[in-house]
Amino acid sequence: MSHTPAPLDQFEHLSTIAPDEILTRATATDHALPDGAGTLALITLDNGQGPRRPATLGSASLLELARAVDEQAARASAGEIQALGIxxxxxxxxxxxxxxxxxxxxxxxETGRALGRLGHAVYDRIDAFPVPTVALVNGTALGGGLELALACDRRVIAPEVKALGLPEVRLGLIPGWSGVWRAPHLVGPEAAVALLLTNPLDNGRMIGAADAVRLGLMDSLAEGDLLAAGLTAAADAVAGRTVQRTADVSDAAWDRALQAFGAAQSARPGRDLPARRHLEELFAGARTRTRAESAEAEADALADLIGSAEFRRTVYAFLGLVQGRAKRPAGDPGVEQAHTVHRVGVVGAGLMAGQLALLFATALRVPVVMTDLDQERVDRGLAYVRSQLERSVTKGRMKAEDAEAVAGLITGATDVSAHAEAEFVIEAVFEELEVKRTVFRQLEQVVSPTAILATNTSSLSVAGMAEVLEHPERLVGFHFFNPVAQMPLVEIVRVAETTDAAVATAFELARRLRKTAVLVNDAAAFVVNRVLLRMMGEIQNSFDQGTDAHTADHALDPLAFPMTPFTLAAMVGLPVAQHVSESLQAAFGAERFPVSENLQRLIEAKKTAIWAKDVKSPEEAGGATGETIPADTAALIEQGDTPQTADELRVRVEDALAEEIGLLLDEGVVAAPDDVDLCMILGAGWPLHLGGITPYLDDCGASERVRGARFHQA
Incomplete structure (x- = not known):
């Protein structure tokens, strides 16, 4: 139900307090509606920067949009137009x-509150517009952009759109321009839980056009030209033809949604972070509040959040690192030195190899060949690829013809000579140095002289692989994180012989794969696994020395990591975690990287986790549930008699991280602390609200305690 929009003059001061760096213009053009239904005025948002700098909505841009809407509202009232499009x-x-x-x-x-009210004043004008309104969603619509579309009567979306979402809670804010109210009332409160909470906290997951239509967030996919589809939708609205919306907004649905929201909050640490606390209250309030009442509550929440330390640290992490440092990587020789890649080879056909083949074929649309020791393994790898493509089609994320085209690009063979024509070949075989060296010896005999060779090793020496090559200058580390499709980081590893052309090719491929690349020098476990295993090692060590399991696993809860250390170890696999620890111990010694005897006993007994909730089968749980240790697992564990409190263990971990990152930087593994911060955010899920890991270690005093100096100047 619409209400009278607030006048604009009370918000003019905002554009002078913080003027838009780039103004988003709102220009209108007229278009004839089909069947003589009249005229649609189409407002187009354009900041003149193209896709490299997407249009955003600052205070001046919002005022620009509001004035454009007011101008068209006057025309609508005069009968000059019969619909409005955006x-x-x-x-x-x-x-x-x-x-x-x-x-x-x-x-x-008051400034934060005013910004919240300004957004509502603008979107209320669209909600109260005197003739039907249609959003023609041609591309990315995030946060306030999606809220703008939701303010329209109807929404038509181009089928290729892949980025819709309300990510604010991940950024220390809330959807403050009615998204937190409109979403549950439009798609139903149960579906809204994912849009508002779980997707943002799942590394900023977004949805595409097909999923948006299925949810009811968008009304229809444009078949063919988006403008034509928008004009048809507007003509239908003018003629009084309604859109059937079937979202369940019953009391029972709200009860289930609130329960699911609370469960999702409790499933991961950080429920009491300001943004998550406000979001929970606003979501619950949306059940009974009017939109106007919710608007005031949203403005109050923004008033609290915009000045919070959580938001300020998030802005540094997101804008300074994820969108800043990531786009200007240290050590990138430049795209002009990169080789063109028309064909890719993947050595291996296991799970990681299958993920890599799928990513390269989908993103690059070039032929990809997987090779393995026998046809059975190759067939299994190809079957995995096809199953993932079929799943994408079933979920509406890919058209059937696109999936078939990608499947046709991926082939398999049992002879490495199949890579003879590839310009880029990456190995994804067993994490054992001699196995990988054998692969590279074989590859060098068949690939072209200009082909780039890459290893996906997570912890082994790239130099150790290069030394068996006649042309080591062509080898580069290209380390992806699992799952490959979701994790945005790639660590590019160069050794002394690696050419700029090889490094430049790796950087350009990462960009084309829509990954963020960070250049690292060859050192055991590079950055993410080295830092992460130091942290997890301190937790495991404390547990082995006598700290009870719950205290050990939850000592870092105040930091609000995506998952606890014990759950993370179970997810990556205890043998994998132990293998990386052994590599790090061999490189840096047992004092910093002890190998846990308890963990080794669990591995030898084929245990997959410590907690019952993380185990792989009911038999392994032995009837236990939740955060309990199954009896036969507990029988394998031997603990010392020097337990720590949660606070003592947290300080221990902080100091260990400060030491390890300091040593890593002294060794020149990366160019600067910012690169460590970026790697940990994108590769290990370091929480944005903490800023980067090195500013956090400065703020908590660990860098001063251990190094006698901060990572960053105060």
Whole structure:
């Protein structure tokens, strides 16, 4: 139900307090509706930057949009237009609020509240527009951009759109321009839980066009031209033809949704973080509040959040690192030195190899050949690829013809000579140095002189592989994280002989694969696994020395990691974690990287986890549930008599991390602390609200305690 929009003059001061760095213009053009239904005025949002700098909505841009809407409202009232449309340009509808501008606002509550009310004043104008409104969603619509589309009466989306979402809680904010109210009322409160909470906290997961239509977030996919589809939708609205929306908003659905929301909050640490606390209250309130009442509550929440330390640290991590440092990587020789890649080879046909083949074929649309020791393994790898493509089609993430095209690009063979024509060949075989050296000896005999060879090793020496090559200059580390499709980081590893052309090719491939690459020098476990295993090792060590399991596993809960150390170890696999620990111990010694005897006993007994909730089978749980240790697992564990409190263990971990990162930087593994921060955010899920890991270690005092100096100047 619409309400009278607030006048704009009370918000003019915001554009002078923090002017938009780049103004998003809102220009209108007229288009004839089909069947003589009249005229649609189409407002197009364009900041003149194209897709490299998506249109955002700062205070001046919002005022620009509001004035454009007011102008068209006057025309509608005069009978000059019969519908209003809103769209964007070049694959971007609108990428939400301008975070840099929001962060530059004064940290006082009234300024934050005013920004929240401004968004509502603009979107209320669309909600109250005197004739039907249609969003023509041509591309990315995130946060305030998606909320803008939700304010329209109807929403038509281009089928190729892949990035829709309300990610605010991940960024220390809430969907403050009615998204937290509109989403549950539009798609039903149960579906809204994923949009508002679980997707953002799942590494910022977004949804595509088909999923959006299935949920009811969008009304229809455009078949053919988006403008034509939008005009048809507008004509239907003018003629009074309604859209059938079947979302369940019953009391029972709300009861289930609130229960699911609470369970999702409790499933991972950090429920009491300001943004998550406000989101939970606003979501629960959306059940009974009017939209106007919710708007005031949202403005109050923004007043609290915009000045919070959580938001300021998140802005540094997201804008400074994920969107800043990531786009200007240290050590990238430049795209002009990169080789063109028309064909890719993958050595191996196991799970990781299958994921890599699928990624390369889907993103690059070039032929990919997988090879393995026998036809059975090759067939198994190809079957995995096809099953993943079929799953994407079933979930509406890919058209059947696109999936078939990608499947046709991926072939298999049992002879490495199949890679003779590949410009880039990556191995994904067993994590054993001699196995990988054998692979590279064989490859060098068949590939072209200019082919780039890559290893996906997570911990082994790339130099140790290069030394068996006649041309070691062509070898580069190209370390992906699991699962390959979701994890955004690639560690590019160069050794002394590696050419700039090999490194440049790796960087360019990472960009084409839509991954963020960080250059690292050859050192055991590189950055992420080295830092992560030091952290997990301290937890395991404390447990082995006598700290009870619950205290050990939850000592870092105040940091709000995506999962606890014991659960993470079970997810990556105890043997894998132990293997990396052994590699690190061999490289750096047992004092910093002891190998746990308890963990080894569990591995030898084929145990997959410590907690019953993380085990792979009911038999292994032995009837235990949740955070309990199954009896036969507990019987294998031997503990010392020097337990620690949670606070003592947290300080121990912080100091160990400060030491390890300091040593890593002294060794020149990466160029700067910012690179460690970026790696840990994208490769290990370091929480954005903490900023980077090195600023956190400065703030908690660990860098001063251990190194006598901060990583960053105060």
């Amino acid at each position: 769209t964007g340009v070049e694959g971007v509808f609108a990428a939400g609020a301008d975070l840099a501008l929001v962060a530059s606002l004064p940290a006082d509550a």
